[in-house]
Amino acid sequence: MSGHVTLTSTEPGAAVESAAALPTGAQRPAGGAAGVWARRGGRAAAVTVGLLVLVALTAPWLAALEGQDPNSFHDTLLNSATGGSPNGTFGGISAQHWLGVEPTTGRDLFARLVYGARVSLGVALGATLGQLLLGLLVGLAAGLADGRRGGRWVDALLSRVTDLALALPTFFFSIALLAVVPQSFPRPLLLGLILTGLGWAPIARIVRAETRVLREREYVAAAVLTGAGSWRIARREILPGLVAPVATYTAIVIPQNMVAEAGLSFLGLGVRPPTSSWGQMLSTSTTWFQVDPTYVLVPALTLLVCVLAFAGLGEALRVAFDPKSPVPAHTRRGRRKQAAGKKGEAR
Amino acid sequence: MTDPVLQVETVLQVQDLRVIHPGPVTALDGLSFELAPGQVLGLVGESGSGKSAAALALLGLHRGTPTRVEGAVLLHRPDRPALDLNRASDTELRTVRGPELAMVFQEPLTSLDPYRRVGTQIATAYRLHTGASRADARQRTVEVLERVGIDPKRARDYPHQFSGGMRQRVLIAMALALRPRVLVADEPTTALDVTVQAQILRLLDELRAETGMALVLVSHDVGVVGGLAAEVVVLRQGRAVERGATGALLGRPEHPYTRALLEAVPRLDAPLPERDAPAADDVLVEVEGLRVDFGSVRALRGVDLTVRRGETLGIVGESGSGKSTLGRTLVRLQDPSSGVVRFEGADLASWRGGELRRRRRELQMVFQDPTSSLNPRRLIGDSVAEPLRVRGERDEAKLRAEVVGLLERVGLTSDHADRHPHQLSGGQRQRAAIARALILRPKLIVCDEPVSALDVTTQAQVVGLLRELREEFDLTLVFIAHDLAVVRSVSDRVAVMRQGEIVETLAAAKLTEPQHAYTRALLDAVPRL
Amino acid sequence: MIRFLLRRLLGAVAVLLALAALSYLLFYAMPGDPAQLACGKGCTAPQLAQVRHALGTDQPVLRQFWTFLTTLALGHGFSTGPSTVWCSAPCLGYSYQSNESVTQMLLDRLPVDVSLALGAAAIWLLLGIGTGLYAALRPGRLRDRVVNAVILTLGSTPVFVMALLLLMGACVWLQLLPFPNYVPLTEDPAQWAQNLLLPWLAIALVSAAGYTRLTRAGVLETLNQDHIRTLRAYGYPERRIVLRHAVRGALPTVVTVAAMDIGMVLAGAVFTETMFGLPGLGKLAVESASTVDLPVVCGITLLAGALIVVANTVADLLHAALDPRVRI
């Protein structure tokens, strides 16, 4: 690939824009959180993600605010003669039940939704974190192993292990693992661990490839000449360069993990009742959509918003970290931003 | 325009051309000239002076980007009204690009489509404008490839199978196929070896003479332009500060900027500063029978070399001759396949673990590409301080003082310490890299083409800096470059490399009287003013 | 090339062996006794012991695994009761549950998944590359964003939801198509395509998103490269530049990823197969896992693993074929 700085229209422009987005004398590069925040889409995504996390954290209070809990049955709100569908319109939405109730049980949907956020986000974020750590560790180790002192074997071994992990039929193994682990083991944690075990390999691949590229950079050679150990070099020179691709990939993986949890729930392998998760809600509700659309829409829309938010965040991160970003720096947004920066300076 | 010949017949007429990048950055601020068939116009100036902005504007290539172009670029065609490229429709523009106006770019490595065969690329461009049959296009491709000195059999190769010089020739062949009336060459030789550079320049000149095509030759190197162009325009910050016939302008530059530009160009005939030659018996580094193989590639095939304490040893040679490999082996970034490198009498290969880490600090390196040798995510100050931190220095105040002191010594300020590499110019980055190499007070610094990526003025400054530092820090330098004149200006002795071997080593002063034919060839290729 | 393939083959054998061992041990550890399941509701203890012996599950696990491997490599005789049949290598044994030859079971079902994968891939490539290009032509503009949002929405829909919506839409509300009922290609190509249309769409709509992104990013990146400027300088029409040259730059990645995705088709096939009643391997996998049908389970994991390994190799070969700079 071209490593030259050329007269393409975006390259210097990107630098101009990001430089403008920074206060003068700024000590941070254009990428990262600041870069995400600087973009409208990125900001919207970040706010949404923040809100979702907040909902998960405050679930008990939110449910209490509504005056419901996620597990109580409400027989009286259901019509037993018509398959246990909720009485009233829109799935039984009322002042007491803000999003209506679940058919056949009468459990409050709002309460289940906010409590479900804990599991869904927890599993997705936890799994992603796990995948990241494992992927980084293996990828870095394989990428840094060099020809001398058996390094090639380390690399070969780790690469084969990565291949193996990639070759696992994912869902199939989830089924076995979920069945093998004793019932007393907390389900969300187990789900997280399983998704971790099955999803770290792509990250390891990316990290390995990226590390191999970064390793050839001259600043790494310069660091070697300072007498730094390989751990220090990995930490100080290589790792920062991995932040961009890994952060970007992470944002793609989080929604994937959420959808995977929904898939496992669909196969009856998700969290155990009476716990709710968005995946569980969605998978049990799908058959109801002709009769009680509200029941389906609630988890479906939530999941959608969530996925879109994380995907948006991912896109924003990619743009923020990538100086060669294909999104032209000279979009109107960029110019406005710059003008604002100038003004700020003037004051 | 002072030249009456120009008014007889004009192909290209540029009037008050302005190029304004968003920002707004006025890259080009009012350029005017006229160009007759067969004429060569040189456009020179330091980096960032607006040369490329002008070159691109001549083909209307700013269109579709947010860059604004003002003024007129008039293309005169026989029997038709002149076309103002700035106002022409997209279709009109497309039809003149190629057959009327063609361009050769600075980066031969990336300017060809990597997915298509070289021959196809030439043939497609030809067919696009002539509507010729496939067979005719193939025929034409063969012709032009032969003309630029490439075996037509290689038309089936992909660009990556070609060297930089060959790719540049392919680009020229592509232009040639369409017989354009004006060829714009934006730094066509900057990325190339001196020997190749000379060939390309000769080729361009021949073509001009043969086809009567007009040539706009852009370069930061006055030497390159001087040999070819009849008239030269000197650009500075987007403005033409001086213009005139080449001989006159180079002989008696009026503008101080032009003068500075000329002075910065290293010359083979420049007087060498007086210097005491270091003692021949005080050997710092000794290389014996050094071989380095990369798989089947033999990068070094038995190199013997001594570096005396306190001297500057220059290493020259064409691309791929093994200069970098030798340099990296000297500082133990590369292990030899066989042979030894002795530093102060100790075999480098015998250093292990803690000893290796400690002792290798005495050997430092400055790299060719200032962009890649500084961690883009790290502040300059941190990068420079890193070696001290590695050594265990924890006192931040002391670190800061040391770093700032050294930065100031290399011509930067404390303000630069708090910037990221991308907020510095290339020359400034190279200074920071030098500061980082110096901070551990090493005994030997290997400079691997430290100035090749810089424009002449900056190059001169950095070379000057190295010269000063050598005295001040009591350094031994190994200075690698492909430019003989530069090497000569800093070195005490020069080693000439070719295909993994050192063909001869001579004193800098004797460089102009080489023994070896290869050195002779290198010398001949250097453009002269 | 030959060396590359040989090296890959060796790596593949190692990976598949490890995969077989892993799946055997894991599924062996799953609760539930295949003998008990085969024996049925009213099985008595002595009868259970007999069934265990007949299935070979009374042996120690390593012994069983070894038998599995030797059977695979050398073949094995199996008693049907009145007689013994020889199952020649590569033999994956007989299902504990249905007494069928596992190799045959897999061969019977593989065409379904191959049809599913290839058809879906064709659609998602078309859709993904199409929308990616459409978005790339005007980056950052309204249509880019609309395409992006639509594709993201589709891409974040779980397959089982997508499948249900398609079924309802096409078969119930609009009654455009009959409910899918798999017909082999060899039997009736038109019926085959018609019945697989919805499953293809379900997978493709969900998967296209990734390709839209890849294409868009690839095209935009290529458009930023120097050689595109050369084309412009030679008067190439902009459409031609985008459609031929910029797409070409995005193609190697897109195709490589597609090959790998096709290799992984079994991973997500469960959902499509369940919703559309397709007799494929994904469903078989889930069923055999829930009945601890070890020969079938191992057979499927090995097949799935082999598919992925092959797909990876093909992806590398394709990449090399598409990008002249890459050599293998």
Add this chain to the structure above:
Amino acid sequence: GAGSSSSASSSDAFSAANCQGGTLRVLDSAKNTKGFDPAVLYTSGGGAIPRLLFRTLTTRQSVAGTNGTKVVPDLATDTGTPSQNATVWTYHLKSGLKYADGTPITAADIKYGVERSFSPQLAGGPPYLRDWLVGGADYQGPYGGGTTDLASIATPDPSTIVFHLRKSEGDFPYLAAETQFAPVPKAKDTGKEYNADPVSSGPYSIAGFTKGKELDLVRNSYWSRSTDQQRLACPDRIDISLGLSSAVINQRLSASVGQDANAITTDTSLDAPTLARVSADPALKKRVVTGKFPQIFYLAFDLKKAPFDNQLVREALSYAVDRTALVNAEGGTQLAVPSTTFTPESLTAAHQDYDYFPAGATGNPTKAKQLLAQAGHPNGITVPLAYDTDDVNTGAPAATALQQAFAKAGITLQLQPLSDADFNSTVNTPATQPALTLTSWGADWPSGGPFLTPIFDGRQIVTGGGNFNLAQYNDPAVNAQIDKINQITDYTAAQQQWAALDAQLGKLALTVPLYEEATSVLYGSHVKNAYLDQWRGWYDIASVSVK
């Protein structure tokens, strides 16, 4: 009385005389991956599809209503002649019986069919024969070494077969309707591989079979109505799709477009959402039939484990139960009916109403608490509850409903979900059995015997696995009572005795009966004479017509 209720509307234009023709489609969610080996099949009264392929000594009567629970002769001339306290049963075959390949069916083939069901290779069928036949416990089938012949089955001539039982079994004619009593020609026996292509003795034979996917049946030209009074065999062809998702089956049946107008399902009851939709649509409602398979969903206690060794605690749970929530969880009143008796109402002949621990519609937590306090648990109890996760309805939904209701009475349920495979081996092995299990029991034929005996007969406790007496209840008096009833060969008399036994056992709170399931199924708009029989609570495909 269910079953017949809505059959009238569906069979307006139906005439048994000219019902033949057309292709019936069957949309099933079961995969039938095990195939159709009569030795391996475990059916009630011959099942739905197997009954089209296999004729047995006796079979169920093909009529709607209570008479559908009657057993009638099939291959045999009568339902069997008992002697010596119902320990020897003799059958004579009708004449002119032939397989689909034209060869005659002999008594020896029936004997062989029964014998091969003892082979370990062909395990899976019902356990009764092993227990009832003299020498059955040790017999290992006709394959391989040792004795290959079971002496307790005699075939004095080609059309007579005599079974010698080791104890009185008045219900033997009911057992003789199982597929193990279908004839298998020894020459055609391929052992384990027989399941894919068995030799048909019924009105249809297999034209094509892909396990897990589809089964195509065509007429067996050697079958004739003249020897078979129970099967009408109306359709010329029967195309069965296997392994469909139940949601899709219900969608297809309700849409009833194209070929689906000729479709029924033999295993997919309406789910709650479809039911809700059907209730609102009169046109759809017309195409629904309902029935019940006598099966009770109940909570099983392990009496050997505290605190359920204490009857007061068991009573407390009986009071605390909220049957309305359970019925709703199951999909409402059309899919489930609360039951307070162990023998459900749908097993009409053996049912006697009682409610010793009245919990009312939604439970009586106050009374439950009081009983718990009395039993020494004033602060409530915490107990595990095992359930089968693979059972979509009775699994998680019912377990959570119980959890909620019990919480009100101070009983904390710790849910212990088990996969299908795991459930059977864990729950049915006394060593691993949980203290409290949510499970169900259905009778293999409509009689109190197979309903009560496996659950309450102390001699049925098996320690090695396959135990259904989860209470591990063993009262010699009750055991003797069971033996006495088994000697009665008069159906009605015997059932009255079973009913009385159930009522008597109910007082001990050995189980908490919860509800029985109702079957509600849709059929395609062209389908005629579709009714759910009262033996199995499902279609009798043999009488469905699409003409």
